[in-house]
Amino acid sequence: QITLKESAPTLVKPTQTLTLTCTFSGFSLSSSGVGVGWIRQPPGKALEWLALIYWDDDKRYSPVLKSRLTITKDTSKNQVVLTLTNMDPVDTATYYCAHITVVIDNFDHWGQGILVTVSS
Amino acid sequence: QSVLTQPPSASGTPGQRVTISCSGSNSNIGSNYVYWYQQLPGTAPKLLISRNNRRPSGVPDRFSGSQSGTSASLAISGLRSEDEADYYCATWDDSLWVFGGGTKLTVL
Numbered sequence: 001q002i003t004l005k006e007s008a009p010t011l012v013k014p015t016q017t018l019t020l021t022c023t024f025s026g027f028s029l030s031s032s033g034v035g036v037g038w039i040r041q042p043p044g045k046a047l048e049w050l051a052l053i054y055w056d057d058d059k060r061y062s063p064v065l066k067s068r069l070t071i072t073k074d075t076s077k078n079q080v081v082l083t084l085t086n087m088d089p090v091d092t093a094t095y096y097c098a099h100i101t102v103v104i105d106n107f108d109h110w111g112q113g114i115l116v117t118v119s120s
Numbered sequence: 121q122s123v124l125t126q127p128p129s130a131s132g133t134p135g136q137r138v139t140i141s142c143s144g145s146n147s148n149i150g151s152n153y154v155y156w157y158q159q160l161p162g163t164a165p166k167l168l169i170s171r172n173n174r175r176p177s178g179v180p181d182r183f184s185g186s187q188s189g190t191s192a193s194l195a196i197s198g199l200r201s202e203d204e205a206d207y208y209c210a211t212w213d214d215s216l217w218v219f220g221g222g223t224k225l226t227v228l
Contacts, residue, residue: 037217039165046122047157047165047208049217060216096164106155106210107217108176110164 002026004036004097004111011117012087018116022080022097029055029075033102036080038071040093041113048093051082052100089118123148124209124220131226137197140223142209144190152212154192156185159206159222168207169194201227 008020020038027034037052051071052060061069068085080097094115098107125143132138142154156169167176169185172192182203184195192211196203204227209220 039219046222047159047210047219049210049219052217062216104170105153105212106167106170107165108167108170110166113164 002099002109004099004109006095006097006111006114008095008114008116010115011119013120014088014118016087018084018087018091020082020084020095020097020114020116022082022111024078024080024097024099024111027099029053029073029078029080031055035100035102036073037098037100037107038080038082039096039098039107039110040091041096042090042093045093050084050095053080054102087118092116092118122221123213123218124211126207126209126220126223128221129224129226131228132196132199133228134199134201136199137195138199138225139196140194140207140209140225142192142194142220144192144211144213146190148190148211148213148218149187149192150190154185154187155210156183156194157208157210159208161205165208196225199227203227 004024035054038050053071070083073080094113096113097111099109153171157165158168159165172187173185182198206222208222
């Protein structure tokens with residue numbers, strides 16, 4: 001059974017760096033074809049894809065946020081970490097991590113999400 | 121501004137058939153599979169349709185998807201109150217993932 005869970009501070013100040021951690025089980029990021037992505041959703045707004053990392057360390061970023069994003073994986077801990085620098089109130093959102101494989105080719109399992117608020 | 125264009129809202133009465141459109145371009149829908157997600161209030165999105173028209177296990181056959189050229193559609197037949205949710209189309213665009221702006225479906 002695949003499960004993912006996001007963790008992060010729920011309140012960050014403007015200009016700070018947000019570190020999001022996705023801890024997962026039921027699959028391994030060292031297995032060929034497996035990946036984990038991040039998606040966010042501001043309150044009352046649409047889903048926005050942020051980044052994706054595959055088992056082979058192939059990393060992809062939203063072109064809109066690429067300069068502020070870094071995604072890494074720790075295979076031994078079954079974790080994927082996403083950092084977003086220079087936080088602004090418009091970055092207030094629920095952040096989701098999700099499982100993907102090259103074969104399935106879409107985000108088929110999602111975490112519950114975590115609401116991060118940016119405010120001074 | 122989303123790369124994929126969806127109507128912001130749709131509605132129907134119980135038992136009706138409703139469709140939700142998703143318009144893109146040659147670089148996304150025109151050359152990749154389309155996926156549809158259902159997001160019930162306060163929950164994470166759930167995969168509803170895979171690869172244009174495939175239903176994952178457990179998804180009722182009232183839900184169907186289609187794709188033609190640079191557009192795709194989600195159809196829901198026999199509308200039920202529990203179908204009231206936000207629906208998102210998604211696909212790849214030059215190896216990057218993109219979502220539509222979402223459609224809020226109201227069951228009247």
